[in-house]
Amino acid sequence: MLKNKKKFIMSMALSLVLMSSSVPALATTTQDKDTNQKVTSESSYDLKDLNEQLVMGVTWMQSSAEYRALCYQAYNTGKTIVNEAASNFKQGDKPLAIITDCDEAVIDNNEYEAGLIGQKAGYSEKTWTQWVDHADAKAMPGAKEFLNYAADKGVEIFYVTGRNEKTCLDGTIKNLKKLGYPCVDKKHMRLKTDSSNKQPRMDEIIKDYNVIIYMGDDAGDFPINSYGKDVEDRNQLVDVNKNNFGTHFLILPNPVYGHWESALAKDYFKLSPAEKDNVRKLHLKTWTSNENNN
Incomplete structure (x- = not known):
């Protein structure tokens, strides 16, 4: 019940913020009293402005x-x-595998992201x-x-x-081979053919x-069933699987893009x-000194 109530409150707040951003205004921002966040005007904000958020x-x-270091x-x-897995491997066991994103x-694709700024x-x-x-694209530090x-x-x-798979298979293979990564062939490349959900492709590998x-x-x-889930559900799924991180799951840092962003709304x-800017700010938990309001 509490979880559903939180989602309802967030949904209502989001609706108010998006309504505010869609109203034409002369000023760049207005203040939303309920969220204590500045609401960006639709008429004064474009992709170039939004891309500035990539800088940090x-x-x-x-x-x-x-x-x-991470x-x-x-x-x-x-x-x-x-x-540990190699030392415990016995003849007749299923062959060992690592499933990794690219x-x-x-x-590292940050030159592409930097080019948008x-x-x-x-x-x-x-x-x-x-x-x-x-x-x-360059190799991540230590990955190869x-x-x-x-x-x-x-x-x-x-x-x-x-x-x-249709547009990126050849270029991906070329890049990985150039960098010296192992197992770079069509058997080991599992690119998207329809859905962005990776679970079906991972399930095929798990069979063998x-x-x-x-x-x-x-x-x-x-494999934690996070595809299509909202912010709260994604966080809960990670918490449920917390013992797997560092023992079975290895996560790399990426504050620039990902499904965490699309989960915001x-x-x-x-x-x-402008609406994306407002949605992002809606999820901020803030503290402001009284001196900042003077």
Whole structure:
């Protein structure tokens, strides 16, 4: 009952904020009394403005030592899991496997994201396919070494990615091979053919393999049934599966994009830039000093 009440309150607040953003106004922002958030005017906000919100996340991923450290931490944990699984492997057991995402799990696409900053354009299939065909995404810090370490121990690597099979298969294979990743062939590449839900593709692999590690930057990269769920449900599913993270699931940091964003509101990607800005701010929990109001 409490959970449903919270969802109802959030839904009502969201509706009020979106209504506010759709009303033409001369000022850039107005104040929503119920949410204590500034509401962006529809007429004064475009994709170029929204893309400015990428700056901090992209800069952190491209520049910070902490980002690299988190990557190394995940892959080093993976080596420990691989060592244990390989030492316990017996003849007749299912072969060992790792299921990993590609983008922001083993390869870094932040040059594409950085290219959107300052532009009045967002992500599109056309520009994304051009980036994939370019095949110049860099390896994540420590990822290539980890997956080759696992492959040398007899573990097969399956790349289960949200990239479109029709438009991105060749470019993805080219990029991964260029970087020196193992198991890069059509058997081990499981790209999207219809739904973005990865669970059916993971289920096919599980039939024949003992999957010792799931790896990715999104809750949807793990078999926890998070696809299509809202913010509260996604968080709850992660909490229920908390003991698997660091022991069976390896998650990589990505503050720039993911299903966490689309979970913020129903039909999120149909919203205008101003509406997206307002939805994001609605989810902020804030504290403000009285001095800031003077």
